[in-house]
Amino acid sequence: MSDLGVPDLAYWSGPGGEQWARNQEYGDRQFAPVAEALFKIATVRASERVVDIGCGCGTTTIALARMVGRQGRVLGIDVSAAMLALARNRAPQGAPVEFVRADATNYAFPRGAFDLLFSRHGVMFFAEPVRAFANLRTALAPGGRLAFSCFRAPRDNPWAMTPLQAAYRFVPPLPKLGPEDPGPFSFADETRVRRILGAAGFADIALQPVDLEFDLAVGRGLDAAVANVVELGPTSRAVQGQSAEIRAKVAAAMRETLAPHVKGETVQLGAAVWLVTAHNPES
Numbered sequence: 001m002s003d004l005g006v007p008d009l010a011y012w013s014g015p016g017g018e019q020w021a022r023n024q025e026y027g028d029r030q031f032a033p034v035a036e037a038l039f040k041i042a043t044v045r046a047s048e049r050v051v052d053i054g055c056g057c058g059t060t061t062i063a064l065a066r067m068v069g070r071q072g073r074v075l076g077i078d079v080s081a082a083m084l085a086l087a088r089n090r091a092p093q094g095a096p097v098e099f100v101r102a103d104a105t106n107y108a109f110p111r112g113a114f115d116l117l118f119s120r121h122g123v124m125f126f127a128e129p130v131r132a133f134a135n136l137r138t139a140l141a142p143g144g145r146l147a148f149s150c151f152r153a154p155r156d157n158p159w160a161m162t163p164l165q166a167a168y169r170f171v172p173p174l175p176k177l178g179p180e181d182p183g184p185f186s187f188a189d190e191t192r193v194r195r196i197l198g199a200a201g202f203a204d205i206a207l208q209p210v211d212l213e214f215d216l217a218v219g220r221g222l223d224a225a226v227a228n229v230v231e232l233g234p235t236s237r238a239v240q241g242q243s244a245e246i247r248a249k250v251a252a253a254m255r256e257t258l259a260p261h262v263k264g265e266t267v268q269l270g271a272a273v274w275l276v277t278a279h280n281p282e283s
Contacts, residue, residue, distance in 0.1 A: 013079040013080055013081070016080075017078075017079070017080025017081070017082045017083045018080075018082040019231070019232065019236070020056060020057070020080070020082075020083055020232065021057060021080070021082040021083045021085070021086050023228070023231055023232045024056075024057040024059075024083075024086060025218075026218055026228050026231075026232060027056075027057075027232060028057065028059045029215075029218040029219075030214050030215065030216065030218060030228075031120065031121065031214075033212040033213070033214070033271075034120055034121065034149050034212065034271075034273055035059070035060055035063070035120050037149070037210050037212070037273075037275060038118070038120055038147060038148070038149045038275060039063070039067075041147055041208065041275045041277060042116060042118055042145070042147035042277075043145075044064060044067040044068060044116065044118075045067075045068070045115075046067070046068060046069045046071065046072065047068060047069060047071040047072045048067075048068045048072050048115040048116055049068070049072060049073045049074075049075075049113060049114045049115050049116070050064050050068060050072070050073070050074045050075070050114060050115065050116045050117075050118055051074075051075050051077060051109070051114050051116070051117050051118065051136070051139055052064055052074060052075065052076040052077070052118050052119065052122075053077060053104050053117060053118065053119035053122045053123055053136065053148070054077070054078055054104075054119050054120075054121070054122015054123060054125075055076030055077060055078050055083075055084075055087060055099065055122070056078055056080070056083045056087070056122070057083045057086045057087050057090065058076055058083075058084075058086065058087025058088070058090050058091060058097075058099065059090075060118070060120050061074050061076035061087060061091070061097055061099070062087075062090065062091055062092070062095065062097065064118060065091075065092075065095045065096050065097045066095075068096065069096070070096060071096075072096055073096050073097075073098070074096060074097045074098070075097075075098050075099075075100065075114070076097060076098070076099045076100070077099075077100050077101075077102055077104050077107060078099070078101065078122075079101065079102070079103055080101075081101055084099050084101050087099050104126075104132055104135065104136055105126060105127070105128055105131055105132040105135055106131075106135060107135070109135070109136070109138055109139035110139065111138050111139070112138075112139070112140065112141045112142070112144075113139060113141070114139045114140055114141065114144060115140070115141060115144050115145065116140075116144065116145045116146075116147065117136050117137075117139065117140060117144070117145070117146045117147070117148070118147055118148065119147075119148035119149070120148070120149055121148075121149050121150060121151070121184075121273075122148070123148050123150065123187070124150050124151070124182065124183065124184055124185070124186045124187045125182045125183065125184075125186075126182060127182055129182075129186075129196045129200075130196050130199045130200050131200075132200075133196060133197060133200035133202065134199075134200040134201060136200075137200055137201050137202060137280055140280040141280070142280060142281070142282045142283060143279060143280060143281075143282050144279070144280040145277065145278070145279055145280075146197075146202060146276070146277060146278040146279070146280070147275070147276070147277050148275075148276050149273050149274065149275055149276070150187035150188075150193070150273065150274050150276065151184055151185050151187070151188060151271075151272065151273055151274075152185075152188050152209065152272040152273060152274055153185065153188045153272070154185050154188070156270070156272035157185075157270070157271055157272050158269045158270050159214040159216065159269040159270060159271045160184070160233060160234050160235075161234075162257060162258075162269055163216075163229045163233075163234075163235045163254055163257065163258065164234045164235050164238060165257075166250070166253040166254050166256070166257040167235045167238045167239060167250045167253065167254070168238070169249075169250075169253055170242075170246050170249045170250050170253065171238050171239055171242055171246060171250065172238075173238075174234070174237060174238055179192070180192075184234065187274065187276075188274075190207050190274070193205075193207060193274070193276060194207070197276075197278050201280070201281070202278035202279065202280065202281075203278065203279050203280075203281045204277075204278055204279045205276070205277075205278045206276070206277050206278070207274045207275070207276050208274065208275040208276075208277075209272065209273075209274060210272075210273050210274075210275055211270065211271070211272055212270070212271045212272075212273065213268045213269070213270060213271065214268065214269055214270075214271045215266040215267060215268050216228055216229055216258065216261075216267040216268075216269060217262075217265060217266050217267040219265050219266055220265060221262075221265045221267075222255060222258060222259060222262050222267060225254075225258050225267035226251050226254045226255050226258065227251075229254055229258075230247065230250065230251055230254065235250075235254075
């Protein structure tokens, strides 16, 4: 179990999505190493049709559109109106992209219309993951591919846990999550991921562990790192609703905790992810 709270559908479709939209540049720059690794393993080809699950502010959707070209198609799906509004504004005119606000668990995808299901950290919050992936698989053509990233165990992700533990000196811990609860680390267990995808009908399931570095400052120094951590991610949920005095104490503790990780204008901490691939059976 981990004490990271449960960012549910209401969170992402409401204040959580709005918060990520406000901090789009920071979020995308921090997660850029994940996207880069995932693009490589997804082997996106020209003219392909792709679903970008949990597309957020559209950065990966737009990148996928460049990869598939004018003859391809990319559908970005998310529950956040705020993030999708930003995604639509950021998409180049004429790009082969479409955005839809919906829950991938029950959205009526055109059957067999896509070659690839893609997601940069957008699948760990499904309340019913088997149902969600089974529905997503209906969108895939026979032999179609699935490629997504997700976090490994909290203890292997100091980018999230180091600031959070510093905040816990002044705020109560977030509610603990059970092993089957949705959340940022709900796909940390390889056995669980294989079970979910297998039950949803996928084949050739593979998980590749990848170790990365996240720059919490995105090149802007320690002050930016402190502000970013308090504004976005697990620590932001821990300090939500706290007084200005408590938030100031958390920020001071964050500065002290992150200072040893400063390298020039960066603040780098480790991140551990799975890159997951699978196929829709041919028949």
